[in-house]
Amino acid sequence: MWMYLGLLAALFLGLHNLCKKHAVKGNEVFPVLLGTITAGFLLLTPLYIGSKYSPDTLKDINLYINDISWQNHGFIFIKSLIMASSWILAYQALKHLPITIVTPIRSAGPFFTFLGAILIYNEQPNGFQWVGFFLIILSVLLYSRIGKKEGIDFKSNKWIFAIIGATFLGASSGLYDKFLIQKISLTPQTLQFWFCWYTTIILCIIVAITWLPYKEKRQAFTFRWSMPAVGILLQTADYFYFKALQDPEAMIMLLSAIKRSQIVIAVVIGGILFKEKNKRKKLIPLAGIIIGVFLILYSK
Template structure:
């Protein structure tokens, strides 16, 4: 069952990426970030309130959110939102300007940065298959740089590519912090997920307000896909956390399945947004996914 939940999570992560691209096309970034996060927050607020007033009602349905009653608890979750706030500002801005068939495979490079960090910081020794996976991912991204150059995107000097790589590295930090919150500090996954969105709104709202007074006026167009961003992310994360509760579920395999969401994003880029060079990008994407699989599943 946990494998099906992992695939379900990957499917909705792909829909999440496609919704982001549709919402951001020739649109202002900050309102999209605020209103998509607000949608998710409005879904969670009744659950937070009911968990406080009628805990028994939700406990049997798997929707109970344990309350946070200490300042340190709220600080831990605010810090999670602050990390994602920085990552999303970079990644959403980059996705607005880059083809989704190039941006999302770069976003799938989290295992690469995690492995490099483990080697450089903790002096871990990867096995031979992980080294092969690492080399395959690096080679695939080099091939992506060649493809990108044919579309006017030079990886070495393009700031949007730098943005998406920076967002991915910050996102890796967020994933490690999630592990610390849930496994070490014993926060319930739904507590992290719910308050994460609440504090994101608290961060994006003043940012948008300040930007309206100080920054350039970028037109904003409301699109039906904007609320879907928050909804799809809630569904994807809930399925992932639910899969982790099953006895015998493998975190490495679930992480690999989550990364496979780039296949959905890639197909969306080709079929919906009419992006170029699908065969070359499919070849590079295959290399990335095989590399991810080798890094995450090799012991």
Template sequence: MWLLLGALSALLLGIYDVAKKVSLQKNAVIPVLFSSIVISCLILSPLPVLSHYLPDTMKGTLLYVPPMDGRAHFYILLKSLLVLSSWLFGYFAMKHLPITIVTPIEATRPLWTLLGALVIFSERLSPYQWIGVSVTLISFYLFSMVGKKEGVVFHNNKWVFFIILAALTGAASGLYDKFLMREFNRVGVQVYYLFYQAIIMGIITLFLWYPKRKTSTPFQWRYSIIGISVFLTLADFVYFFALSDPDAMISLLSTVRRAGVVVSFSIGAFVFREKNIKVKFICLAGVITGTLILLLGK
């Protein structure tokens, strides 16, 4: 069941990536991110309120948010900082790079999660799964070769560096999620980590972006920003539910979740009319093949 939920989360993430690309084109990154987080908070804000005033009713649902102590809020705040770092790097990279390059690089995130899971949670992979890891890494290298054709030289392009940092911090967040789901209520984690992110991004927007707004890329409101919030909120809800399963393996779940790259890549190819699609598709097929080997190797 948790693998099927991971696949659903992947589909939602793919649509989320497309909404993000549409929102960021010729737009200011920081207010787009801030707006999407605030909307996500508004979507989830009724849950803690209803859980507080109607606890008997909410306890029988998947949406109950129990009271959480200072220890829980401290760990959730750390989650907010980690995710926000990944998002900031990822949003800037998405704005300046083709989506057909960004999303496949992000799809390598499970590899870094995998390495951490081996060390921290003592998860073990079969020889077939190690083959899957190797195929994915080779595909990532081929993507770097394709990028050169479009003027994106991986070793000296800061936006490529940003998306790699986004993948690394996102992988760290994935490992941290496994700990959080073992210790705390999953819906509470999702609600409050967004709440803390809204506060942090509000400060960043007010003091870093707003004073310089007239000399930088102007902010344009787009309805696709609502799409960012809706699809990410749903993707996270399904993902946290899957991760709360005691049998869920974070290394495999994170791999399945990044398969949403197929959705975003396809739309990037046909809607945004990006270049070198055939070669990129071969590289993407390598990422997908590596993912399938990881899953079948279980």
């Protein structure tokens, strides 16, 4: 069951990535980020209010937000710092790079998670899973060669390093999620609500320093429908992902790989919508990534 929940998370993440590309086009990254995370927070706020005033109803539908200790608040705040850093790097890269380059590089995230799952959680991959992960990495390298034809030099382009950093931080957060969900038993909605709360605070501080004081930046900002859509789709994807992680049999390295099937939406549909170059050539490494994910999913 947890694998199917992972596929649902991938579906909403793919749609989230398309909206994200639309939201950042021509806009400052930080206010866009703040708008998206605020939309997610507003989506979850009724659950928090309902948990205070009608707890039995929320418990009956498994959406009750639990009271947590200050220590657990600290754990969630750490996750907020990690993901805020990852998103800032990823949004900046997405603003300056084609989505058909950014998304496949982020697909290397399962490789970092894979190593962490072995070292931290002692998850044991088999031979086909090893082949699947290395196939994903080789496919991403092939994307780098295609990217050069679009004027993107992977060795000197700072936005490439930004998306690689975002990928590493995102993978670290994925490993941390297993600790939060399985080790200290946070429910998905409890984790999501407080994560959005702390991330909103962090981004408010950043926006107040880097954007609000500058009139020209404020005037250049354009609100788009895709901004709240990004936040809503992300929280929906995260809910299914965290529900999958609640299963004691769920393996974070496999879930991480399953989530990368979102690239089918991002590369195929995104390439058409945003009219990006070399779409046919990108189908080759895309196929490699899909085969890698397939080997991981069905290697048992």
